[in-house]
Amino acid sequence: MDDRNDIGAETANDQAAAPYGSGTVATRTGLDVGTSKVVTARGDSKQASTNAQLNAFVTVPYSALTQNTLQGNGIAHYREGDDLVVYGTSAEQFAHMFNAECRRPMAKGILNSREPRATHVLEAILGSLVPQARTAGEVIAFSVPAAAAETGSDITYHEETLKRYLKGRGYSPLAVNEGLAVVLAELAGESFTGIGISCGGGMCNVALSYLSIPSLTFSLAQGGDFIDSAVGAVVHEPATRVKAIKEDNFDLTRSSDDKIAKAIHIYYDKLIESLVEELHRAVTRSQRLPRTDKPLPIVLAGGTSMPKGFRDRFEQLMRRRPLPFETVFRSLEANSPGPIQWGYLTRRIGKMDVS
């Protein structure tokens, strides 16, 4: 298989959606390469098991003793020159212990060109999650963001780097636009017609799909990381502390006198406003809107959409900027974004005839 089957990805052909056939049920792997987390789901059309690693690392000076200790404790690492690079989920525990900040191979949805170790670390993380393909040419579907004004051609580099790596592990890689992945995972009952929105760590990705063919995709290069750093800057707290507070059952429906909570509210609002604004602009400019009498379903997914009240705020702001067609919000099928969502995607891919 060559890359022409990519779905809604930047390097795909215009009408490149893979057809849904009655293809045999086979093992498939879905790989969500997120700015904060890398998640795999492996299985067939009936069930999938998932695995995840934080997309992060820290470096410590090399010594034989440290390396032995890391090895003895099963902490994922490799040696590079005078450094030991601790990567994946272990990196966060390590950073907490040493009061250091984790570094990230990716920023705003793609490989971070300002991080010299980016590619090597990401490949190490992928290596711990993606086994060698069992049969040559086994399909792996991986997420890619849509281009944002700031990302430009770096996205091609990001996508190609991942493809080459996955081909090297024996797979046929299939790039899937992240917004479209939400539609494929959640809107089977609507014949994959609707708007999928993934609000992640580095960005928000949006796809408007008609019968699984994306007619509009875009991304906003802001997500949870933006909230963490913007809040951190105004309240003079480290972004990691803000992130922990934000992830601990934060409730957007409750106002608070606490200055960190107040600032989180303000920047959540700013993020949702920008997203609604961008959606309105993209839809009203588009020449390729589906004609349908039924309201178009919208699904909100991704870690940043998790706080209580996120969807209500989104709906409220959309009422101020209505789209030229009716919409209806749908809950996530699994009521939990992330790994489970990719489990669904894997099942869908398991049914796709991509050969």
Ligand SMILES: Nc1ncnc2c1ncn2[C@@H]1O[C@H](COP(=O)(O)OP(=O)(O)OP(=O)(O)O)[C@@H](O)[C@H]1O
């Ligand atoms: N319960 C929660 N409440 C609020 N925010 C959360 C919660 N859980 C995770 N997040 C935030 O969601 C973001 C990560 O979401 P997700 O895993 O969907 O992103 P990603 O796929 O790694 O990134 P991207 O898609 O932008 O490349 C982080 O900013 C994290 O702080």
Ligand SMILES: [Mg+2]
């Ligand atoms: Mg994501």
